Amino acid sequence: MEGEYKKIILLKGLEPINDYQFSIVKSVLARDLGLTANMQKEYNKVKIADLMEKKFPGVACVNKLIDLFKEMQDCEDIVINLRNGKRKVMRQSRGKETIPMKKIKPGASSTEESTSTADGASGSVHDTPESKKQKSKTTPKGGKKKVQPTQQQSQLPEPSATSTQSSGSSLQGPQQPPATPCSSGSTKKPRLKAIPREAAREEGVQKGPKKVMVLKATEPFVYDTMEPGKKMFHATVATESQFFQVKVFQVNLKEKFVSKNIITISDYVGRNGFLEVYDASSVSEVSADQKMEVSSALIQKANATPKIRDLYLQKPGTFVNGIYEVHKKNVLNEQIISYEIQDNTGKMEVWVYGRLTEVDCEEGDKLRLTCFELSDNVKKLRSVIHSFMKVIKSRKNKKQPLDPDSHMETSP
Structure with missing residues (x-):
């Protein structure tokens, strides 16, 4: 073989x-x-x-x-x-195919209960005989008793980067404030609207319309250097209860994606945690008398940078936006640069490929990353075809950018 x-x-x-x-x-x-x-x-x-x-x-x-x-x-x-x-x-x-699942016969051994199969294409793992046995054991009276998962089960592989499951499920939700006393002497918890920690997700073709407020947008950029006409920009928008990450492939729509502008989005596609807009007719501005109330807490969550400690808890394939300081730079070759980013919770590598290697970034600068993917073997961030990177220059590194896509800012 x-x-x-x-x-x-x-x-x-x-x-x-x-x-x-x-x-x-x-x-x-x-x-x-x-x-x-x-x-x-x-x-x-x-x-x-x-x-x-x-x-x-x-x-x-x-x-x-x-x-x-x-x-x-x-x-x-x-x-x-x-x-x-x-x-x-x-x-x-x-010399044989994978054994199909079969039902347990009375008195049959536990090894006949199921077949362990790891699906290499999707990264999913089906139940093993041991995991089935650990999930439930029949007592002499026919009842079931719960059994804690084994250490081996807790180390099963994660889904692959092609998975479209939402991320961040392991993180705790926002804490509710303490109960306040009522006039009768009893206590009652105030009702507060939950603030999502992650961008909302929609999958497939969506008709809409969806009324949203624009929170921010990047500059348009060429995402395919082989075809300079292929341009796009990223945006973050919000309804009154959730926020969304948007990829806009019609750069003439940039004038509508202005901060605090209220627009409607129709006939878009939900894919991998993004709303994708392809046609100019898909976006329209609402009349001036229509208002939206987006809470400051929701805006803060939409603009927040994930902690590096929390990135290690995310599933492979998660897309990340945020601002991180560069502590090390390693030029691997003309088409690959590795940056080590750091915050007060940890360190992680960011691998940049192709067109983004021309962006002028040095140690001590900050990187504003948009649409960077969390890899699925070694935990690190990497650029993909729709990634966007903006450099915030430190005072000591301040100089004119060599490439127009570097979009330099200055950090105090």
Whole structure:
């Protein structure tokens, strides 16, 4: 089966990628494969596949490539093909298909209860025989008693970055104020409207209309350097009870996305925690006599920067907005820069790819990150095709930006 794994990484992994993506693969794997600068220039995809087979025998070479492609832009389909190919070879090597779920017969052993299956494409994990047994045990009287989960169960893998589940569920909600005494001497808790900690989510095509107040918007920017006409900007909007992150792909709508402006959004798409607006006709301003009351607490939550400590609790695939100070900068190559950001709760790496590597940012500056994704193997933030980055220069680093997309500000 060793040759089958090599065939997977060559035909399903390396063959479909372009020259630029292949150069990233060679650069990132240079240390692991022992590649010199000349070897990186001269080695083709076949030679790299040969080296990977030797350095990472068996299924390890496929896993290595999967981990790398999960970090790269526009490689989601390749990751899925690699995982499917890997599962197919592993099933062939076992000589049998995954055992289907079956019902327990009286007196049957617990090993017949279920089959453990890890779905490599989605990252989901189904119940194992042990987890089923831990969930419920039948007592002699036919009742059930609760059993605490084992340590092994508490360490099951998280969903993959392609998941569209909402994040932040592990964080505590806002605390209610203490009860206040009533005139009769009893106590009664005041009713307060709950303030969401995360942006609201909608999935699929939405007709609307949705009336919102604009809280803020970024400058328009080119998100695809191969096609300069592809421009967009990000915005944050709110109803009276929740806030939303918006991607606007019609830059002429920027004049309507002005702070405190009240607009309606129709015929938009909800995807991965964002509302996506594609047509100019989808946005219209409301009449001046229509008012909206958006609480200062909701606005504060919408503009808040997540603590790094809390980012480690989020699910992979979560998109993050916030302002963080840069403590270290590491230029890996012309197309990849790693920044170490820090706040009073911890540190985390931010990997920046492609066009955003031209933004002038140095140690001591602050980065205003928009639409950065939390990676799904090592916890770090990374730029994706729609990411936007703005630099807030420290006094000591203040100078003219080299690139118009750097959008420099000055920090005191």
